[in-house]
Amino acid sequence: MRGQRNTQIIAFLILIALVIAAPGMLYPVFVMKVLCFALFACAFNLLIGYVGLLSFGHAAFFGLGAYVTAWTAKNWGLTPEVAILLGGVSGAALGTVFGGLAIRRHGLYFAMITLALAQMVYFFCVEAPFTGGEDGIQQVPRGKLFGVFSLANDMSIYWLVAAIFLIGFFLLNRAVHSPFGQVLKAIRENEPRATSLGYRIDSYKLIAFILSTFIAGIAGGTKSLVFGIATLTDVHWSMSGEVVLMTLLGGLGTVFGPVMGALVVTAMENYLAPFGAWVTVTQGLIFIACVLAFRRGIIGEIGARLKLAL
Amino acid sequence: MFSIFGVPAPLLFGQLLLGLINGGFYAMLSLGLAVIFGMLNIINFAHGAMFMMGAFVAWMLLNYLGINYWFALPLAPLIVGVFGFVLEKTIISRLYKLDHLYGLLLTFGLALVLEGLFRNGYGSSGMPYQIPALLGGAVNLGFMFLPIYRGWVIVVALVVCIATWMLIEKTKLGSLLRAATENPALVQAFGVNVPRLVTLTFAGGVALAAFAGVLAAPIYSVNPNMGSNFINTVFAVVVIGGMGSIFGAIVSGFGLGVIEGLTKVFYPQASDTVIFVVMVLVLLTRPAGLFGKAA
Secondary structure: OHHHHHHHHHHHHHHHHHHHHHHHHOOHHHHHHHHHHHHHHHHHHHHHHHOOOOOOOOHHHHHHHHHHHHHHHHHOOOOHHHHHHHHHHHHHHHHHHHHHHHOOOOHHHHHHHHHHHHHHHHHHHHHOHHHOHHHOEOOOOOOEEOOOEEOOOHHHHHHHHHHHHHHHHHHHHHHHHOHHHHHHHHHHHOHHHHHHOOOOHHHHHHHHHHHHHHHHHHHHHHHHHHHOOEOHHHHOHHHHHHHHHHHHHHOOOOOOHHHHHHHHHHHHHHHHHHHOOHHHHHHHHHHHHHHHHOOOHHHHHHHHHHOOOO | OOEEOOEEHHHHHHHHHHHHHHHHHHHHHHHHHHHHHHHHOOOOOOHHHHHHHHHHHHHHHHHHHOOOHHHHHHHHHHHHHHHHHHHHHHOHHHHOOOOHHHHHHHHHHHHHHHHHHHHHHHOOOOEOOOOOHHHOOEEEOOOOEEEHHHHHHHHHHHHHHHHHHHHHHHOHHHHHHHHHHHOHHHHHHOOOOHHHHHHHHHHHHHHHHHHHHHHHOOOOOEOOOHHHHHHHHHHHHHHHHOOOOHHHHHHHHHHHHHHHHHHHHHOHHHOOOHHHHHHHHHHHHOOOOOOOOOO
């Protein structure tokens, strides 16, 4: 156990170093996009990787977070940290309701219910006046952090995004490695047994769901400030599919997999953007390849080769 | 011109008709999903893509080969069914030993590939498909005008649903199918080729989706997104009806279509969300679905 701890600490330090060094090597806005999606994927991974719950509607929380942050930053003039926090809180509030409904069913039904509920949010966002319909909420001001530091410059907002990502990442990992996380894993491995040991399964699942949706809302809110826009794309089911893809490709149930998956998928979308629907085709092919031949994902495979828990 | 609950009758009946049509599609699609789920334990996320392919194959048959609607109606499901047969043999059969969730992920990927390919080839604006001459025009029913094609769709959808139900509940093949759903190992021990049965079930379910696609082609424009627009709603229908019962899938499909149609009349803003609201209510009161067995 101790050796495993050490590898993870070293890997975490490498990740911090990479996050600090990245904007020197790559376009900062691209790195920020990767970080937002990486945080989103980590939040999703908490459910699929550690509780065994496949949520196919995580775009609802990501998108709601984006809309709330964008709307409050633009119309109420809230400072970025408050607006992002509100995005996270609204994601968690929605997550409490949806989680409470969805955990009534297991397995594939859970996936279908989350998908259907997210679709309801999508249609709501199409109709609701505050989302701006097809146009979305545009020209969202980045504002001043704590009302003091202007974030208009790409590099200054980069450090905020990096800090949010690292804090969120750390928080999720603390949850996974805590006694709470051990119970989650027990539920994943053998639910009836965990019940018979006296754990209130549904409460554990619900808390994990709320934590995951809170972080998803934070990720969505941060993304909307970076790009100054929140649109229907953020709540569309294809966004839910994308986060599943990132996590699957990086490695389900690995600590660093979702980050790697987010990097690869975002980079691929950037390069393939000029080729229209080929992006969708490639995504689909990656899904198929991962399921048929590469179920451990990139980081999971590396970890298995090196006999490390990454 | 008379009115019901303050709504002009033609409007009410018009939306009711649309509701029945949508309900017919929901019923046919959720039927296929339920049958496939029963045998393969897989939620076929590509079901919407198969529906879309059915419409596209009909369109291609007409525009490239000059084969008309009446021949497309059996041919397109056959072609898509063969495609499903090959798919099951080559890819999907590798999943049975894995966690059920992988089936969902794989078929989701499949849906993305198919949709993406058709969008590359044909754009996403959609192409019209002419209503066959024999079914053009409308009849005056006294209280409303009924476009003949729409009436035809409702009748055919009902007939297909009932025929599928009869096939599964009343025939020898159906009883084998139900037995294999309950206990595949035992059925295999009796000398039934269960893997063959599984493959045929998948091909059959997919062909049913394609058949619905051909029916839908003249009503909606033929476009690559037509399947994914439907399938998310169909998942809600499946959750409401419960997967256990074929009859449940048919009733909840038509019923929810009608509810959606009525909502369009009385509170149009909610028409897209009403099915999901019903789903929430059903989950709160009967978590296993209206016709499902507790899982």
